[in-house]
Amino acid sequence: MPERLSGKRVVVFGAGSVGPGWGNGKAAAVVFAREGAKVVAVDVNEAAAKETVDIIVGEGGEAVAVAADVRREEDVARVVDLAETRFGGLDVVHYNVGVSRPGGVEETSLDDWSAVFAINVDAALLAARAALPAMRRAGGGAFVFISSVAAVASGGYAYVSYEASKAALNRLSQTIAVAHAAEGIRSNVIMPGLIDTPHVAAMIAGRATAAQDLAARRAAAPPMKRQGSAFDVAHAAAFLASDAARYITGVALPVDGGLTLTVPAA
Numbered sequence: 001m002p003e004r005l006s007g008k009r010v011v012v013f014g015a016g017s018v019g020p021g022w023g024n025g026k027a028a029a030v031v032f033a034r035e036g037a038k039v040v041a042v043d044v045n046e047a048a049a050k051e052t053v054d055i056i057v058g059e060g061g062e063a064v065a066v067a068a069d070v071r072r073e074e075d076v077a078r079v080v081d082l083a084e085t086r087f088g089g090l091d092v093v094h095y096n097v098g099v100s101r102p103g104g105v106e107e108t109s110l111d112d113w114s115a116v117f118a119i120n121v122d123a124a125l126l127a128a129r130a131a132l133p134a135m136r137r138a139g140g141g142a143f144v145f146i147s148s149v150a151a152v153a154s155g156g157y158a159y160v161s162y163e164a165s166k167a168a169l170n171r172l173s174q175t176i177a178v179a180h181a182a183e184g185i186r187s188n189v190i191m192p193g194l195i196d197t198p199h200v201a202a203m204i205a206g207r208a209t210a211a212q213d214l215a216a217r218r219a220a221a222p223p224m225k226r227q228g229s230a231f232d233v234a235h236a237a238a239f240l241a242s243d244a245a246r247y248i249t250g251v252a253l254p255v256d257g258g259l260t261l262t263v264p265a266a
Ligand SMILES: NC(=O)c1ccc[n+]([C@@H]2O[C@H](COP(=O)([O-])OP(=O)(O)OC[C@H]3O[C@@H](n4cnc5c(N)ncnc54)[C@H](O)[C@@H]3O)[C@@H](O)[C@H]2O)c1
Pocket: 013, 014, 015, 016, 017, 018, 019, 022, 023, 024, 025, 026, 042, 043, 044, 045, 048, 068, 069, 070, 071, 096, 097, 098, 099, 119, 146, 147, 148, 149, 191, 192, 193, 194, 195, 196, 197, 198, 199, 200
């Protein structure tokens, strides 16, 4: 199969993983490189970004690691500058960073709410604002934002700030899609369902419910009867980032094994 991202210059925000194994951002960065892209791997944790870059370089790909905090406008601007100076331009932004804090409406402090929105929404705006002029200079571009099925459905946990912020991210992407379509700039979101990542494994391990039990329930929930892998999300992202998706913009694509099509049994 020909490489779908040959010649593309891609920035992945949140390209590391919080633990051993494959997070969504790490898998996306590696898949983009396997598809021929040059990757700027950005993470607040420099060692995590370097680990991803080492994998890419070890496979014969091209990538550079950058330590940056997506909440800081100057960091995000530095990342875009680096894509242009190092790789000659910027074609794709993959925004993977996302956080959650538990709590329903009455338990969520304004501090928790703001901390979640600062990363899931505000920083996504910063990334888009910094990248748009560079994409224009490149003659077009594509954004892929990692949202969640939590943007459109409840999963039985109280996560009001997460759900509201991911819904806002979906709409931010659609707004970008409409506003910049005529410039050849596309914007899409992926809504992962229940994905087996190191972040989730750590969350499960920290719960009172037996970890095995919760993992088994997550696997049983979607019609496909398994949790997704970070590579399921990454392959969808590579398609949306590629020119094969050139007439697709403003979509929110569930990558969830059919989870959002089901309702709980009565
Ligand atoms: N795993 C799931 O079941 C699931 C489901 C739906 C959506 N998602 C979404 O997937 C994305 C996360 O996937 P992941 O497994 O790669 O997550 P992750 O938690 O492993 O985070 C990826 C990287 O982001 C980095 N990061 C955190 N804060 C940052 C900051 N301020 N600036 C720069 N980098 C920062 C972390 O250091 C980490 O290396 C999130 O947007 C999440 O909401 C996950």
